Amino acid sequence: MKKNKSFCAYPYYVWMITFIVIPLLLVLWYALFKSENDSIVFTTEYIKRFFEPIYIQVFLRSIVLAVISTAICLVIGYPLAYILAGKTFKHKNMLMFLVIVPMWMNFLLRTYAWLTILEKNGILNQILRFLNLPTQNILYTNYAVILGMVYNYLPFMVLPLYTVLSKMDINLINAAEDLGANKLTVFKKVVFPLSLPGVVSGITMTFMPAVTTFVISKLLGGGQTTLIGDLIENQFKVANDWNFGSALSLILMVIILLSMRVMTKYEQENEGGGLF
């Protein structure tokens, strides 16, 4: 019986090896080896190049923007997930539907739509002008990039939070209330600590795509806020420096893996069932 079951996983093994393991090995290969006079030598020069100030600056900017967007997602997403998970809200299904529907559309198209909304004579400014309010030039600034990230990745924050919150045992909350805790204390001492695994998965799910994005910064940042994702794309497409591009990807992956490791450890300590 056991044998049969593992047999079922073979298609996935094939998939994983072809599309995940081999490409990763290729990245590793390009990042650490170069061909010199017809022989292939090990080199750390591409990894070292990352530590030049200009690249570090781009990297830090990516981290800062991703952290800000993740924080905003958490602040907006937590109450939303909380309402969705509650038993009392009437239009719960409708709201859930509205969270998921945007994910059915191509994310590139949705980001293009923001261009039309935010531009100088765009929809937002037309409305502001109609109301005699001062117009805003948000497009092509960091704010626009953060907005794009929050907009695109918010569902990834809401869904894990929703899962954890809706699984929560209502008796625990009832017990706390019976013992005299007010609503705030119940949230602080019971609901929030129990939802931490969801918070951790939500942060991971939002932070990772945010830190690696390149389309959002290119479109909404007007090409002026180069992020690490843009840099990597550029190495492959324009500079044609696959070695350095791979080195950048490798460093980014290592950093993400390390932070995931920390997060997973934290989750295990809290006995949560998270994403990883």
Added chain:
Amino acid sequence: MNKIFKITLLLLSITLILSCCGQKAVPTADKPLAGTTLKVYNWGEYIDEDVISMFEDETGIKVIYDTFETNEDMYTKLKAAGNNSYDVCIPSDYMIKKMLDEDMLAELDFANIPNYKYIDEKYKKQVFDPEDKYSVPYMWGTVGLAINTDLVKDEITSWNVLWDEKYEKQILGIDSERDAIGLTLKYLGYSLNSKDENELNEAKNALISQKKNILAYVGDQVKDKMLNEEAAIAILWSGDGIVLEQTDQKFKYIIPEEGSNYWIDSAVILKNCQNKAGAEAFINFLCRPDIALKNVEYICYSTPHTEAYNMLSDDMKNNSAAYPPDEIIAKCEIFENLSDVEIMQKYSKIWLDVLSQ
């Protein structure tokens, strides 16, 4: 919006191609190549799409048509696709040189391209293909400034307007490393193919000081942005500039007096092509006077084709944006392939420095 349009078009063409799959043509005496397929790789919005179906009807060859946005995109895709890539490609000058240096192009058999005789001598024997063995000029043009004269009252003749404090956040830059740096070099009085460290550093500082005037660095979106009055001035390719001029009289396309980039896009056949006869038939078809005219009228760049030029309206023939006088062209330069990896990295780094300020 351009992109959405393109995506729709792409989907439509995929559906079309799929719906055509049913019928299988067979070679006949007047259509010797019927039933074969030809894979063409061209810039986006760079052909009158009718031309493709006309070619299919006339020859029975099935055309698979794909588009790219930059020379570099095209190069990367060709490299990645290996042997199973395209037959005909239409890259620009410096990219042709690069592909030639890497032995990616096949020599053309001009016996199969009799319409080559219509191509003006002016556009032959260029530095990227000095013996005219590998490429057939398709379109040419320049890089310049589009000016919205409603918003810009001064007479603009020089690149220095890009540094004018009056136009803070009112200028659309060009999202292309080579063009952006090249034009700045030109403004500073150097060659746009400069490899000199000091000249390049000077260009970098100039670009950084220009940044406060730049609203965004854009590619394809430039026409829409200008039409919506998002910006007053834009750096763009001549074809886009002429489309703007034709859409609204308030737009003016100029080539600054310091000179600019002058480019030629030419059709080439890839070395690993699967259908060389079909590819040559296609290039020959593009050079047929009525087809060349159809294309140039549709995409608004400048044609190297003598007959097509003669058939253009007088307005267009005398349009100094599309067909600038020789003394202006003389000040413009063609991009050369940088070939040296260190110089290429230098360019990339300058551009990154500029963008991440």
